[in-house]
Each structure stands twice: as structure tokens, then as C-alpha cells.
Amino acid sequence: MSDFLAEGDHVIGVDIGGTKLMAVVYDHSFEAKGRSKRKSKSKKGEPTEERLTKTIQEALEGAGVERVRGIGVGSPGPLNPKTGVIIDTPNLAWKNFPLAKYLEKAFNVPVVVDNDVNVGTYGEYRFGEIRDCESVLGVFPGTGIGAGIIIDRKVFYGFSGAAGEFGHMTLEVDGPYCGCGKRGCLEALASRVAIAAESAALAARGDAPNLLATCGTDLAKIRSGALAEAIKAGDTMVEGVVRKAAYYVGIATGNAINMLSPEAVVLGGGLVEAMPKLYLEEIKRGISDHAMPFLRKKVRIVTAKLGDDAVVLGAAHMIAERVGDS
Ligand SMILES: [Zn+2]
Numbered sequence: 001m002s003d004f005l006a007e008g009d010h011v012i013g014v015d016i017g018g019t020k021l022m023a024v025v026y027d028h029s030f031e032a033k034g035r036s037k038r039k040s041k042s043k044k045g046e047p048t049e050e051r052l053t054k055t056i057q058e059a060l061e062g063a064g065v066e067r068v069r070g071i072g073v074g075s076p077g078p079l080n081p082k083t084g085v086i087i088d089t090p091n092l093a094w095k096n097f098p099l100a101k102y103l104e105k106a107f108n109v110p111v112v113v114d115n116d117v118n119v120g121t122y123g124e125y126r127f128g129e130i131r132d133c134e135s136v137l138g139v140f141p142g143t144g145i146g147a148g149i150i151i152d153r154k155v156f157y158g159f160s161g162a163a164g165e166f167g168h169m170t171l172e173v174d175g176p177y178c179g180c181g182k183r184g185c186l187e188a189l190a191s192r193v194a195i196a197a198e199s200a201a202l203a204a205r206g207d208a209p210n211l212l213a214t215c216g217t218d219l220a221k222i223r224s225g226a227l228a229e230a231i232k233a234g235d236t237m238v239e240g241v242v243r244k245a246a247y248y249v250g251i252a253t254g255n256a257i258n259m260l261s262p263e264a265v266v267l268g269g270g271l272v273e274a275m276p277k278l279y280l281e282e283i284k285r286g287i288s289d290h291a292m293p294f295l296r297k298k299v300r301i302v303t304a305k306l307g308d309d310a311v312v313l314g315a316a317h318m319i320a321e322r323v324g325d326s
Contacts, residue, residue: 003324004320004321004323004324005027005028005069005320005323005324006028007028008028009027009028009068009069010025010026010027010028010033010063010065010067010068010069011025011026011068011069011070011071011072011316011319011320011323012024012025012026012056012059012060012068012070012071012072012316012319013026013071013072013073013074013311013312013313013314013315013316013317013319014052014055014056014071014072014073014074014312014315015074015116015119015308015311015312015315016040016048016052016073016074016075016076016092016116017040017076017116017311018040018076018091018092018143019039019040020037020038020039020040021037021038021039021040021048021051021052021055022035022036022037022055022308022311022312023035023036023037023052023055023056023058023059023312024059024309024312024313024316025059025060025062025063025065025068026313026316030127030313030316030317030320032309033062033063033064033065034058034059034060034061034062034063034064034065035059035062036055036056036058036059036062037055038051038054038055040091040092041092047093048092048093048094049094049097049099049102052103053103053106056071056103056107067109068107068109069109069110069319069320069323069324070109070110070111070112070319070320070322070323071103071107071109071110071111071112071319072111072112072114072119072314072315072316072317072318072319072320072322073099073100073103073111073112073113073114073119073315074114074115074116074118074119074120074311074312074314074315075089075099075113075114075115075116076089076091076092076115076116077089077115077116077162078162079099079113079114079115080161081112081113081114081115081118081157081161082161083098083100084098084099084100084101084111084112084113085097085098085099085100086099086113099111099113100112100113110319110322110323111319112315112318112319112322114155114315114318115146115148115162115164116146116311117138117140117146117147117148117164118148118155118157118164118314119148119310119311119314119315119318120138120140120148120268120304120310120311120314121136121137121138121140121147121148121149121150121155121266121310121314122148122150122155122314122317122318123306123309123310123311123312123313123314123315123317124136124138124266124268124304124305124306124310124314125138125150125266125314126313126314126317127306127313127314127317128266128302128304128305128306128310129302129305130263130264130266130300130302133262133263133264133300134151134152134153134263135150135151135152135260135261135262135263135264136148136149136150136262136263136264136265136266137149137150137253137256137257137260137262137264137265137266138150138265138266138267138268138304139166139249139252139253139256139265139266139267139268139283140267140268140269140272141190141191141192141245141246141249141267141269141271141272141279142191142192142224142269142270142271143191143192143193144167144187144191145166145167145186145187145190145191145249145252146164146165146166146167147164147166147167147256148164149163149164149260149262150262151260166186166252166256167185167186167187167191168180168182168185168186168187169185169186169252169255169256170182170183170184170185171184171185171186171189171248171251171252172184172189175188175189176188176189176194186248186249186252189245189248190244190245190246190248190249191245192223192224192270192271193219194245195222195227195241195242195245195271196219196222196223196227197219198241199211199222199227199230199238199241199242200215200217200218200219200222201217202235202237202238202241203215203216203217204217207237208230208235208237208238209235210229210230210233210234210235210238211226211227211230211235211238214226214229214230215230223270224270224271224273224274224275225274227242227271227274227275228274228275231275231278239278242271242275242278243278243282245271246271246275246278246279246281246282246283246286247282247283247285247286248286249279249282249283249286250282250283250284250285250286250287250289250290251286251289251290252286253265253283253286253287253291254286254287254288254289254290254291254296255290255291257287257291257292257295257296257299258290258291258292258295261295262299263299263300264299264300264301264302265283265287265299265300265301265302266302266303266304267279267280267283267301267302267303267304268303268304268310269304272303272304273303273304273307276303279303280301280303283301284301287299287301
């Protein structure tokens, strides 16, 4: 039951991903009433914002609802959560795009736009198994490695609005180059891309026969599911690569625990979903080795429970709070 919406009220949660757009209409108790999904990119070159409008429209039609109280959106960053402007998302061809204003105009309702990692963490916090916690750190290893920070039940944005650049924590001063231009960032050591590159090298020299059979040495094909399957089939050196990467995520999480002292850590994203046991083991080991004993004691380390719905639910809750308070 929501404290923010009255019976008969509806809100929409939207997830803008690199590959898919999803919109879900929720009623006052956050029960899904209509949903729609399509690929982010069109073959005809249709702008993302137009595809987004259509996706939201279809979700409304599916729910049989004409009016909602507001729309919450989780989008890849960098973005400004105060103004709802997407600063630069090359994948979706948005540069300084006023997404919140655009949707407010199209649907004539209030809109909040926030970073997808913040929104996903918030969804897990509000609807997952850690809803009784007051401070939560969400860690999402994937193509990038982002973190959402919730302190005293609120998302923490910092001075710039962009707090949580977890993936660019320096772990090895002389380590490999990162996409940001620095050396030795967590992302350069432990992202899905870093894992794929090292595993492809193993496959190329005959040390990962199962991975070679399913993906060859194509980095784009070596995704989380393929890595999980190769490990299951007996590619022990691939397992070593993934375990090392997961341990790095654990080191960074341990450092973050020292800084923030959260009550719970929620782990999500494609790699964790594909290999939950391995990730949980290695991240716990990293935390145990690198967080101060007093700070790590009793911290709950859990895997995300909402899967694809974390962002839409988190976004719907954010807008419900915004419109419900007024
Ligand atoms: Zn970096």
C-alpha cells in the first residue's frame, strides 16, 4: 500500500536502457496495470524520445487508464536529476536533452528523471528484501559499474548531483586504462568488457575451449550468460577471471562500506544475475578483507530481487512521493 497515492491514482515508471525502453503503469498500491516494451533503437532512425512517447502511450492503453499523476524515469547518465536534462548519452543520441520537460509537455503531468543506477537501487530498497533498512549501497557490475547510495532513506546525490561513480574508484595506480582516461579504475579491472577481453585471450590460445565453441573470441558475444555457461561446462580459467573481477568489486565495496557504513548492500546487474553464487562469495571475501571489522559487522549483503522491474518500480515510487506530497 502506498502512503503517497489515493485509490484510483496511477503513476508510470519508465526504464530507458541501452537496448530496451520499458514503461509500466502502476495503481495506488504499485500493482502493474499495463506495460509496454520496445528496442531503444529503431532501424528507421526514429528519435528515441518519439519511441519513448509511443511506449508510454501503449502502456496507458494496456492499463485502460487515460490520466496518471506523474511519470518517473530511470535513464543512463550523465544527467541532472534536478532539471531532468540528459547531459550526454551517445548510445541514445541525446546531448543536453531536456527529457523531463519533453515528457511533461507530451503528457501534461509532472516528471522526475534520475540515473538508472540510483533508481534501480531505490526500487530494490523500496520493494525488495531490504525495505526496513535506512542506509543502502547498491552495486551493479555490468558494462559499466555503477552504485546507488541511499542514506537515511533518501538517494544521496552529492554537490554535483552525480555521486556514486563507483566504477572509477582507483584500485591499481599502474593498472590498465579505463574508458574515462585514468588507469586502474574498478571498471577497467572488473567490468563485463574487461572480463570479456581477458576471457577472449584465453579462448584464443586454447585455454577456454567451451567459451571458444560458443562465442569464439568476439568480445561483443562474450556476455554474462555465455561466461556463466562456459564456467559451468568446465572452463576453469574463465572462472578464475570472473572470480578475480568479482573480488575487485568486493574490494571497492569494502572501501565504500568504510566510507558510508550502510546497513545493507544490494548486488545487481547482468553479471550478478548470471552468477549470483560466485559474485556473492567473492564480494563477501573482498568486503571481509578490506572493510573495517566494526563497520562490516552485521551488514546485510543481498542480491537484487526485482530483475527487470527494479528501475520501473523505483521510478514509479519516486514520482509517487513527489506528487503525493503536494
Ligand atoms: Zn575510470
